[in-house]
Amino acid sequence: ETPHTANFLRTIVQEDLKGGKRETIVTRFPPEPNGYLHIGHAKSICLNFGLAKEFGGRCHLRFDDTNPVKEETEYVESIKESVRWLGFSWGTHLYYASEYFEQLYQWAEHLILQGKAYVDDLTAEEIRAHRGTLTEAGKESPWRNRSPEENLDLFRRMRAGEFPDGAKVLRAKIDMASPNMNLRDPVMYRIIHASHPHVGDAWRIYPMYDYAHGQSDAIEGITHSICTLEFEDHKPLYEWFLDNLPVPNRPRQYEFARLNLTYAVMSKRKLLQLVKDGDVSGWDDPRMPTIMGIRRRGYTPEAVRNFCETIGVGRSDSWIDMSILEESVRQDLNERAPRVMAVLKPLRLVIEDYPEGEAEELTIPYHPQKPELGSRVVPFCSELFIEQDDFAEVPPKGFKRLSPGEEIRLRGAYIIKCVDVEKDAEGAVTAVRCTYDPETRSGLPGSERKVKGVIHWVSARHAETAKVRLYDRLFTDPNPSGDDWKDHLNPASMEILADCRLEPSLATAQAEDRFQFERQGYFCVDLKDSRPGAPVFNRTVTLRDSWTK
Numbered sequence: 001e002t003p004h005t006a007n008f009l010r011t012i013v014q015e016d017l018k019g020g021k022r023e024t025i026v027t028r029f030p031p032e033p034n035g036y037l038h039i040g041h042a043k044s045i046c047l048n049f050g051l052a053k054e055f056g057g058r059c060h061l062r063f064d065d066t067n068p069v070k071e072e073t074e075y076v077e078s079i080k081e082s083v084r085w086l087g088f089s090w091g092t093h094l095y096y097a098s099e100y101f102e103q104l105y106q107w108a109e110h111l112i113l114q115g116k117a118y119v120d121d122l123t124a125e126e127i128r129a130h131r132g133t134l135t136e137a138g139k140e141s142p143w144r145n146r147s148p149e150e151n152l153d154l155f156r157r158m159r160a161g162e163f164p165d166g167a168k169v170l171r172a173k174i175d176m177a178s179p180n181m182n183l184r185d186p187v188m189y190r191i192i193h194a195s196h197p198h199v200g201d202a203w204r205i206y207p208m209y210d211y212a213h214g215q216s217d218a219i220e221g222i223t224h225s226i227c228t229l230e231f232e233d234h235k236p237l238y239e240w241f242l243d244n245l246p247v248p249n250r251p252r253q254y255e256f257a258r259l260n261l262t263y264a265v266m267s268k269r270k271l272l273q274l275v276k277d278g279d280v281s282g283w284d285d286p287r288m289p290t291i292m293g294i295r296r297r298g299y300t301p302e303a304v305r306n307f308c309e310t311i312g313v314g315r316s317d318s319w320i321d322m323s324i325l326e327e328s329v330r331q332d333l334n335e336r337a338p339r340v341m342a343v344l345k346p347l348r349l350v351i352e353d354y355p356e357g358e359a360e361e362l363t364i365p366y367h368p369q370k371p372e373l374g375s376r377v378v379p380f381c382s383e384l385f386i387e388q389d390d391f392a393e394v395p396p397k398g399f400k401r402l403s404p405g406e407e408i409r410l411r412g413a414y415i416i417k418c419v420d421v422e423k424d425a426e427g428a429v430t431a432v433r434c435t436y437d438p439e440t441r442s443g444l445p446g447s448e449r450k451v452k453g454v455i456h457w458v459s460a461r462h463a464e465t466a467k468v469r470l471y472d473r474l475f476t477d478p479n480p481s482g483d484d485w486k487d488h489l490n491p492a493s494m495e496i497l498a499d500c501r502l503e504p505s506l507a508t509a510q511a512e513d514r515f516q517f518e519r520q521g522y523f524c525v526d527l528k529d530s531r532p533g534a535p536v537f538n539r540t541v542t543l544r545d546s547w548t549k
């Protein structure tokens, strides 16, 4: 377990429970189903579900589906899957704000009868123009002083579908001169002739987020309603509705700083644009900062939860560097990922004095420090593959790999010496010819002999062929913003290697299994594209950070 980092909300909950202000804690995670969840949402999920778990309360999953137009069932399913994957459970507490529409409607009538809400015929533009500015009071609508009876009649006819979209709205009657713009008679309902993905054709009017949210919290008995800082200014409105309605419970809103991550975009609008424009293969493309994306990339839920705990929860906006997220998965996989050998860009290597047609089975442990991970059998024979990069006919200074006349150790096997090269008509090296020293097999006394380097390899006769996708950051700019944010897409965010050779133990790897390919990085079997006999691996992260130097 990671030691707890600063989290001021943990302190608030602790004190509320200790001081008897609350008997139990009830939180909620309220996504709008208009896209896949991203790593910023993970922070909110870990916070809300985490606090509930820690203090023996409960956390609701609530779909904030008040807007019928942008929402889709696919998103609902992906959101549930993301929360579950992160390791949290809502139990029986799955809710939809749309299921409160009738109650919200009744409460709106209540406000009308109290003279605290009115039907306004101004257009959206006129309402905006009447709103005033920070230094100048707003102007009252000419319809502001309709009688409760007239308002009730009009509101019921709005519900019945008598008026076209935009013809009227219901507004709370608060204060057009308030220094807080949110209190200048905010819109509560608008007319939208659209059916709703969850409640169908029941409604022609839909509540605004600000009216629906606090009342949904109250209906569910939420104690701590945790949201991001941009809602701080909405809090007086949140409280105004609760003060003026006969709600069964009194939730309280708390704000925390949202997560901003460098080299990524996190707004769902921008993520949707990447999907629509085909810049990525979908919301779950392994380069996307979505939870389903980083899952396919090979991240573990533990790494994401540790990351969220490490960055802490505060009240000042900050940027977290992508390298911190990457380091969290590197640390986790370093502990648990088996080490295996995979040659990504193969070069043939022939051992001239190894008996042709024979093979031996070497037993190599999966992890140098973790014997409990066991070992696997790796076949060795006279024909191998090594990385093209691990051979240089004319070695640069300090080259610690293979070159003519030089010796190198093959990981877990023998010391070999390069005695010749084969070339094609253009002079490119097509194979390396070597001899081997049989006394130096790992485990034999002769294996103590030191050579300048160790390289990985696979048996050409036994290897599995695989496709490997080398992923990198999606953007080259730490803060891709402005109208030209897409100009900063990293053209090298994906390199596909179609002819990689893997040690045969990987033939049985299952979707999402994670490995360290020795000297290359951490890789996982792709969840969607991998097939038995045609495996596809994704690079999760390199072994070292190559961005911050």
Ligand code: ATP
Binding pocket: 029, 030, 031, 032, 033, 039, 040, 041, 043, 044, 064, 226, 227, 228, 257, 258, 259, 260, 266, 267, 268, 269
């Ligand atoms: P986006 O701007 O990406 O559309 P959103 O806030 O509109 O995000 P919601 O579906 O409403 O998305 O978010 C659900 C919850 O997740 C909210 O409580 C919100 O505060 C929280 N959340 C969203 N983005 C972040 C973030 N970057 N960091 C922390 N919490 C976030």
Ligand code: MG
Binding pocket: 032
């Ligand atoms: Mg939102």
Ligand code: MG
Binding pocket: 032, 268
């Ligand atoms: Mg949004």
